[in-house]
Amino acid sequence: MGIAFWIVAALTIAGSLAAVLFRNLVHCALALTVAFAGLALLFLQLDAQFAGFVQILVYVGAVAILVVFAILLTRSSETPKDGGVFSTTWLAGLVIAAAIFAVLGWALLQSLAGLAQQSATPSVTVQQIGNALMGRYVLPLEIVASLLTAALIGAVIVALHEKKQEAE
C-alpha cells in the first residue's frame, strides 16, 4: 500500500464528504463524480483493469450524467433554505451509518483472514470475465438484462402515459 493508495483514498473520501456537505446540489453531484473516479483508480491499483475502466465508463459517463439531469429536471439547484445541509435527524443517520460501517468492516476482516494465505493476487483477464459471464453466471446476466429492459419500457410507458393524459 504505497503512497498512491493513500492519495487516491484521500481523494475518494474528500469527494464523498464534499458530496454531502456542499450547499449547491450540482456541486454535490460533481463531487460524487470525483468519488466515482477515485473508486475507479482504486480498482486499477488492484490491477482489475476491466472493473476500473467500466467503472469510469458507466459511473462517470452515465450515472453522473443521470444524477445531474435528475437534479436539473426536477428541482432548481438553489441553496437550501435554512438549517444548512445538516438535517434535523442527524443522530439517527449517524447511528445507522456507524452500524453499516461496523457490519461491512466485520465482513471484510473475516474474508481477509481467509485471503492471507494466498501469495499473489490472481490476475483476472477480460477473457476470463467474459467466459464466466457467459458460462457460469449467464442466468444472473440475463435477469439483469431483462430488469434493465423492463425499467426502460416502464420509463417510456410512464412518459407516454403522461403525454396522453395532458393531451386529453
Place this chain on the structure above:
Amino acid sequence: MIEKADQIFILLRNWLVSFLPPAWQTAAGVVLGVIGIIAVFPGLFAITTVLERKGIGRMQNRLGPNRVGPFGILQPIADAIKSLTKEDVIPTNADGVVHFLAPVYLVVVAFMGFAVLPVGRNMVLVDMDASLLFYFAMGASTEVSIFMAGWSSRNKYSLLGAMRAVAQMISYEVPLLLSSVVIVMMTGSLSLVKIVEAQNQYTWGLPHWYIFTPWGFAGFIMYAIAGTAETNRSPFDLPEGESELVAGYFTEYSGFKFALFFLAEYLGMLSISGLGTTLFLGGWSAPLAALTWVPSWFWFFSKVMLSIVVFIWIRGTLPRLRQDQLMNFAWKFVIPMTLLNLFVAAIWRFMGEGWLRWIVSSSILIVVYIAVARAGMRRKHFGPRSYRYAD
C-alpha cells in the same frame, strides 16, 4: 535501414534515455512519449484548422484565409495569439470554480485518449490488455465536462446547449461501442495493439483490414456516423451551431478557454479518427504488401489525415440535423443496424473460410438496409394539428 526508418522515434527515445541512470529510464521514456504526443497532436490540430478553413472555403467557391502566411498556412499562429491576448470575461453570476475547471478537464480527458493509440510498430505509449475500454472510458468522461461548462455559465442558452450535447453524445455512445464490439469479437482481444497486428497480414498483396469485409464496412460506416456525432461535428453540430444557440455550451467562454474548447473538439476528432483507423483501416499497416518498406507511422498519420479530410468534406456538404432528427436517427436506425452487424459478424465467424460467407453476410446486410430505408422513407401522414395552450 528500413527497420531504422520505421523505428526511428523509438531509437531516438532510447538514445536520449540512455544518458540517465537506469532507475529513471522507464519513467523518462514515458515522459518522452508524453512530450511526443503533446507536440504532435496539437501540431496536427493546427494543420487541421487551416485545412478545414481552406478546404471548406474552396468547396463553397471562395478562398479560405490567405493573408497570414503563404496560402494562409500560418493562420493558426495568428489564431493562437488572438486567443491568448483576448480578455477573459467571466459572468458575475457564473460558478467560478466549475467554469474554470470545465475546459481544463475536457482537454485532459481528450489527451488521455491518445495514450493507447498504436501510432506505429512498437509505438504505443501504454500497452494495456483493455486499452479499447480505456479509450471509451475517456470518451465518456467528456460528457461531464460539457455539462459542467454549460451549467456553470448560468445562462439558459448554454444550459440548453449542454443538455442537447450531452443527450446527443450519450445516444451515439451506444452505436460507437457496438460497432467497435464487432471488431473485438473478431479479433478476440480488447488490446488495440493486437487488433492492429491481426490486420497486418496480407493475402495476394491485399491486407486483411476489417473494412474490406462486409461487416467491417458496415461497422465502419456506423462508426463514422457515431464518431461524427460524438465530437459534435457537422452535420451533428446543433449544440454548437452559431445560428441556433449562439455558441451553445461555450457561449460564456472567451479568450484562451474558448481556444481550449476548440482544441478539445479537434483533438476529439483526431482521436476518433485515430481509433477508427486502428480498428477498421488497419492502423499502421501498409495498404499493399509491396509498400511495407514505408515507415509505419507514416501510414497511420496518412490514414488519420484522410479521415480528417473526409470529416471536412462532410462538413462542407451536409446541412445540420435537428435535435429530434438526430436522436431518431440514432435510436431507430443506427443502433438496430449495429446490432444486426454483430449478428452478421457472428455468422461470418462460424461459417468458416470460403466465398459463401461473403455472399451470406453481404446479402443480409444489404437486404435489411434497403428494407429499413424503404420503411423510413415512406411519407409520413400527419393528422390535423392539435394545439395545447399553456395555462
Place this chain on the structure above:
Amino acid sequence: MLGEGILKGLAETARNFAGSFVSKERMTTVEYPEERAPLPEASRVFPFLVYDGSDWQAGMRCVACQICEKECPPKCIYIEKSKDKKPDYTGKLQIYPARFDIDISVCMSCQICVEVCPFEAIKMDTEFELSTTDRFGGLLYDRKQLARSNEYYHSIHPTEASEVDARLADEKAKADAKAKAAAEAAKAKAAAAAATPTNAAPATKSQLAQPTADPASQESKG
C-alpha cells in the same frame, strides 16, 4: 435509396473543390486590394464637373445657373456666381461658378443634379475609395477637386459621353449656322444700306442680291 442524396452531395462538393482551382466560375472571389471587380457602366457614386479641353477653368461647362443647387434633396451643393463672364463652347459669354462645393458626406448619389442640368456640366463619377483621415474638411470637395476632363468622362461612361458629345456638337453646329446666317444677313443688310443711296441699278443689284440671301437664311432657319 437511402444515402444516395448524401453521395450526390459529396460528389458536387468535390467538383466544387477541384473546380475552384481551375475554373473562374467556381472561384468567384476577387481579392480586393490587389484586384478589383469591374463596375457596370451605369454605376454612380458622387458628382463631378466636366470640362472640355485641357484648361479646367476655361473649359468648364458649368454656368452657375444654380438649378442643381435648388433641386438637390439634401442640399449638399453650394454655388457662388462669378462677377465676370467667360466664353462657353459655343462662344457665347457665360458666368461661371466662383465656388462650387459638394459635401460628399451628405450627398446621397440620387443623380437629380445630373438629370436637371441643362448644360451637361455635372455628371456622376464611379470612384468609391474616398476615405480620408481629415474629418473636418476632407469630405468637402471644391470646384478644383470636382473638375474632371471630358476624356475622363469618356473613360468611365463611354456610351453616355458619346451621346453627350453628339448632342453638344449638334447644338454647336446649330449655333454656328445661326451665327453664320446672322452674319450673312448683317453683311447683306450692310451691303444694301451702302448700295441704295448711290443709284437705282445698284438698288436692283441689291434687290437681286436679296433673293439670294433669302434662300440662305431660309436654309439656316430650316
